[in-house]
Amino acid sequence: MLSQNDVQEAKARGNLAYSLYIYEAPLRLWHWANSIIMLALAISGYLIGSPPPTLTGEAADHYVMGNIRFIHFVASYLFAIGLVARVYWAFAGNIYARQIFLPPVFNKEWWKEVLFELRWYLFLEHTPKKYLGHNPMALLMMFFFFTILAFGMLLTGFGLYAEGADDGWMNALFGWVAPLLGGSQQTHGWHRLGMWIMMSFAVLHVYAAIREEVLSKHSLISTMISGWRMFKE
Amino acid sequence: MSETFYEVLRRQGITRRSFLKFCSLTAASLGLSAAAMPKIAQALETRPRTPVLWLHGLECTCCSESFIRSAHPLTRDVVLSMLSLDYDDTLMAAAGHQAEAIIEMVKEKYRGNYIVAVEGNPPLNEGGMFCIQGGRPFVEKLKETCADAKAVIAWGSCASYGCVQAARPNPTRATPIRKVIADKPIVCVPGCPPIAEVMTGVVTYMLTFDRIPALDRQGRPKMFYGQRIHDKCYRRGHFDAGQFVEAWDDESAKKGFCLYKMGCKGPTTYNACSSMRWNGGVSWPVQSGHGCLGCSEDGFWDKGSFYDRVTGIHQFGIEANADVIGGAIAIGTGAAIAAHAAVTALDSLRRRAGNKDAREGIEA
Numbered sequence: 027m028l029s030q031n032d033v034q035e036a037k038a039r040g041n042l043a044y045s046l047y048i049y050e051a052p053l054r055l056w057h058w059a060n061s062i063i064m065l066a067l068a069i070s071g072y073l074i075g076s077p078p079p080t081l082t083g084e085a086a087d088h089y090v091m092g093n094i095r096f097i098h099f100v101a102s103y104l105f106a107i108g109l110v111a112r113v114y115w116a117f118a119g120n121i122y123a124r125q126i127f128l129p130p131v132f133n134k135e136w137w138k139e140v141l142f143e144l145r146w147y148l149f150l151e152h153t154p155k156k157y158l159g160h161n162p163m164a165l166l167m168m169f170f171f172f173t174i175l176a177f178g179m180l181l182t183g184f185g186l187y188a189e190g191a192d193d194g195w196m197n198a199l200f201g202w203v204a205p206l207l208g209g210s211q212q213t214h215g216w217h218r219l220g221m222w223i224m225m226s227f228a229v230l231h232v233y234a235a236i237r238e239e240v241l242s243k244h245s246l247i248s249t250m251i252s253g254w255r256m257f258k259e
Numbered sequence: 260m261s262e263t264f265y266e267v268l269r270r271q272g273i274t275r276r277s278f279l280k281f282c283s284l285t286a287a288s289l290g291l292s293a294a295a296m297p298k299i300a301q302a303l304e305t306r307p308r309t310p311v312l313w314l315h316g317l318e319c320t321c322c323s324e325s326f327i328r329s330a331h332p333l334t335r336d337v338v339l340s341m342l343s344l345d346y347d348d349t350l351m352a353a354a355g356h357q358a359e360a361i362i363e364m365v366k367e368k369y370r371g372n373y374i375v376a377v378e379g380n381p382p383l384n385e386g387g388m389f390c391i392q393g394g395r396p397f398v399e400k401l402k403e404t405c406a407d408a409k410a411v412i413a414w415g416s417c418a419s420y421g422c423v424q425a426a427r428p429n430p431t432r433a434t435p436i437r438k439v440i441a442d443k444p445i446v447c448v449p450g451c452p453p454i455a456e457v458m459t460g461v462v463t464y465m466l467t468f469d470r471i472p473a474l475d476r477q478g479r480p481k482m483f484y485g486q487r488i489h490d491k492c493y494r495r496g497h498f499d500a501g502q503f504v505e506a507w508d509d510e511s512a513k514k515g516f517c518l519y520k521m522g523c524k525g526p527t528t529y530n531a532c533s534s535m536r537w538n539g540g541v542s543w544p545v546q547s548g549h550g551c552l553g554c555s556e557d558g559f560w561d562k563g564s565f566y567d568r569v570t571g572i573h574q575f576g577i578e579a580n581a582d583v584i585g586g587a588i589a590i591g592t593g594a595a596i597a598a599h600a601a602v603t604a605l606d607s608l609r610r611r612a613g614n615k616d617a618r619e620g621i622e623a
Contacts (some may be wrong), residue, residue: 075568076569076582077503080505080511080520081500084501085497085500085502086496089501090500092499149602149603179375189487190490192485201476202476209558210526210527210528211527211553216580217581218569219581219585222588226592229596230592233407241603
């Protein structure tokens, strides 16, 4: 069953009701690139805090930590640039491109849908609803555990990175972060905790997508590949 | 007319040659070019010397102990002779009312033109009764002395951040200088203690150039606190290579590998230890085989173990670190997903069976 707004929109688009173009190409590209970048960031970041076992021999023969940190820094630049591009696309793209930045928190109807979704995930509802974009519950989670957290990770991450940069633009932009959080060591701690939360959310995100794909009879995973949402039934 | 720095030196029998040597050494240690040397010499020859009043609050005197061991003897003589002429209750000859009278005298004679160096900090609880000097709370003496000062130097982590006496739960409410003195420029020289040459360097800079050095966001002189221990550590090559000490006294420790995994706080600590070293350049903590404790960082006593790389996040009340909390979240999420998936599967099986029953009911 489609939600009220979605039904209206589907009607407005006439005969496209059972197959709609939701996610445009730049958004899809960003989504999959971002998943790889985030995985690289999490693994390299984990290893920076807890390095692999020590290597013997001459120091000049190895560059393990150097490489791990290089991967982390390159990936973090890609993540940051991707996020900036994604913010641009929120303005340039269709309405589904704006969803994760602006959840309609002042819309009572939307909160009812969130509650409905909560009941659905708690097995209290037996017929899932279908949504054109993100389902309201997913959107809320996405907003807190991706959008907000991603900017938090950027701030703490570049705050730490700025420590190695002298008086450049990096320091001017992000140098205030570490002192605000109580010093470099604390900032490391928060950054690492953010990684764990984000990775936990990523696992949840994959699980929920697969589950909805199976149960709610409309496409999710292929939608993020092709852009088209198919409504079976 | 008060005498100049140079006159004080000559009176103490220091030759002009030694004086010029001191000037060029000072220029070098402050990271200035050779052109700065004549400027320093000229300033010391012509400018009336600025008196320094050295106060002691809640502290352990490790800053003074470090200071009097400054490697370059001339630096020590020069700066100490200046200080002892004025006020430092640990080092001066005068005592009692005589000593306290000096503060009043300097305040009147050099109004707005003297420097206050504070070692330790004032406790504010119980009206400041946890630190009494001359029969009254130290915080009063501090405020009065700083009222007419040109600038204030906060010696050590105590004066800069609070250090051990301000560690949780901070029963005396020991408070860093910058939270008590609001209307004066404050130079923070953290460390427990700070490096002797850093201390004399800061004083010399302020006395010779008559201005405070360039400071970073936390009020520390950039020339000494601009980089982390890790950035200049001689074991950095082993860090980049991925060669770590895994346990005390293992083969890696004997080979002098990086102490990162042993909880070295070098990567998060701003200080000059790895470049200037200690005791006249003899050694420093990492060189002696132990990780940096991060003693020049804000609240270093409250940041978890000195021997853990990933340390506690205090906001969670217990000594839990990011990996413990994060790991719990990850495992919790995984378990919740597994349980949820199982219930989902059971639920759909049940409903499929229910549908089948219903259909059979219709057929029957």
